[in-house]
Amino acid sequence: MQCINKLKMIVFNLWSALQWYLRPFIKWFLRKTTQLCELQRICYGDKAGSERTRNVEKSLMLSRTRDVREIVSHLDNLVSERRFSPPIFREILDPSIAIILRIKKINPKLHPSFVGSFRRCLEQIWCYRSLLERVEELRRTQFDSNNDEHEEKLLLLWSLLVPDVELEARVTKQWQHIGFQGDDPKTDFRGMGLLGLENLIFFATEYPQVSSHVLSHSLHPKYGYTFAVVGINITSMAYYLLKDGSAKTYMFNAKQYLPNISLFHRFYCYLFYEFDKMWIESKPQNIMEFSVIYKKFENAVRTELADPASVFRINVEVDNI
Amino acid sequence: MMGLLNILKKLRSSPDKELRLLLLGLDNAGKTTLLKQLASEDVNHVTPTAGFNIKSVLSNGFKLNVWDIGGQRKIRPYWRNYFENTDILIYVVDCSDHQRLEETGQELAELLEDEKLRGVALLVYANKQDLATALPASEIAQHLGLHLIRDRTWQIQACVATDGTGVKEGMEWVCKNIPTKK
Numbered sequence: 001m002q003c004i005n006k007l008k009m010i011v012f013n014l015w016s017a018l019q020w021y022l023r024p025f026i027k028w029f030l031r032k033t034t035q036l037c038e039l040q041r042i043c044y045g046d047k048a049g050s051e052r053t054r055n056v057e058k059s060l061m062l063s064r065t066r067d068v069r070e071i072v073s074h075l076d077n078l079v080s081e082r083r084f085s086p087p088i089f090r091e092i093l094d095p096s097i098a099i100i101l102r103i104k105k106i107n108p109k110l111h112p113s114f115v116g117s118f119r120r121c122l123e124q125i126w127c128y129r130s131l132l133e134r135v136e137e138l139r140r141t142q143f144d145s146n147n148d149e150h151e152e153k154l155l156l157l158w159s160l161l162v163p164d165v166e167l168e169a170r171v172t173k174q175w176q177h178i179g180f181q182g183d184d185p186k187t188d189f190r191g192m193g194l195l196g197l198e199n200l201i202f203f204a205t206e207y208p209q210v211s212s213h214v215l216s217h218s219l220h221p222k223y224g225y226t227f228a229v230v231g232i233n234i235t236s237m238a239y240y241l242l243k244d245g246s247a248k249t250y251m252f253n254a255k256q257y258l259p260n261i262s263l264f265h266r267f268y269c270y271l272f273y274e275f276d277k278m279w280i281e282s283k284p285q286n287i288m289e290f291s292v293i294y295k296k297f298e299n300a301v302r303t304e305l306a307d308p309a310s311v312f313r314i315n316v317e318v319d320n321i
Numbered sequence: 322m323m324g325l326l327n328i329l330k331k332l333r334s335s336p337d338k339e340l341r342l343l344l345l346g347l348d349n350a351g352k353t354t355l356l357k358q359l360a361s362e363d364v365n366h367v368t369p370t371a372g373f374n375i376k377s378v379l380s381n382g383f384k385l386n387v388w389d390i391g392g393q394r395k396i397r398p399y400w401r402n403y404f405e406n407t408d409i410l411i412y413v414v415d416c417s418d419h420q421r422l423e424e425t426g427q428e429l430a431e432l433l434e435d436e437k438l439r440g441v442a443l444l445v446y447a448n449k450q451d452l453a454t455a456l457p458a459s460e461i462a463q464h465l466g467l468h469l470i471r472d473r474t475w476q477i478q479a480c481v482a483t484d485g486t487g488v489k490e491g492m493e494w495v496c497k498n499i500p501t502k503k
Contacts, residue, residue: 046465060449103389139366176395181348181369181392181394181395182348182393187348190367190368191364192366225371226395229371231373236366236368239366286399287372287391287399288374288399289371290371291371291372291373291374294371
């Protein structure tokens, strides 16, 4: 088994090296035969959304042209300085697009649709990168019970999920009703920090019927589970899918939205809703089956995300209208 | 031919001994962080354990199958389902959680009375020693009444699961106190 894996690795490495050397020749050949540069071929040939944007990103990242590399690092810098924001997209992207048009010798008058679709790809790629930063920042912010803002958010979550019942105290067994582990939720957010809380609040705010439906499932006498704790584990899944790039399929195929924190929250809601469905359908004996079903669910999601054509039409949204 | 077979056998042969380690303790004690630390994984992204986690770790020529069971009160009744064939019991205590010292003591006392865990060696990790409010291991030992234990070997080890301090020392004790049944 190990030998086979080693062999696979060697073949893979050889193939990558070969590709690295052959790429310029293949590109040159296609350029001469099609009269189009690679970016044009992608923007004209690939389906808008995940497929096109991923390929544009790959092409830019593999480019050995100095100007292209500079554009990439310029945009990355804007992201890390948090200056890549929608109102100034034109201002930011126009110069970069102009450089690409110049070095690729593309006449915008002859290729007006290229500019539009290329711009859209750039927006998606760097919005995704900004989102990564934003999500990481929220995750790294530990829930702090001395912080009034954090405390207010926690209380808000309760009032959203259980509007008819008042909390008797800040530290109370009641928290277990919405699936925290003990009397005080503050230690339950762990490594997901504020991100876990924000995810739950968004779910309860934007999809009140769905979240209360899911919460009621979690209180089922036989198939019940701990709502908030499971929710925080779903946050972890969403976070990893975003980080390793799997979530690009979801983010880039969302036509009306650019990747931003709300879209991440929506992704989370989708995952939580679908997980709940799978959990109930699995008829688990008890909560100890969680890790198995969680893994099974993650594999199913990953399979779906691996198909660039996947569109996550959230049933949740339909429910809500 | 024989040579090749031997090589194959060696390649496939698992370490000499396989051990079952059971990680228990209240919620937020640090069991999952400890598990990740043992497996040399990232400890910054831990989530509360719904159910259980399991990992196999190679250590000093032993294959350690470590079972990390959720510590929430609701889950504790299921702890018993994992007792069978346990070689070492590892009990994790959050030394800064003064309010629940009694609760953690009670849970441990119940574990030690269980028939299925009779004679199983006990390692207590006195975790979160990096926190200013953490009680020292000696005080934890007293609270838990460890010195009254007569029917098994035990050890208490101060540790900081998040950065690994003291974790290795505990595992060395574990490897030295492997039951001789196999």
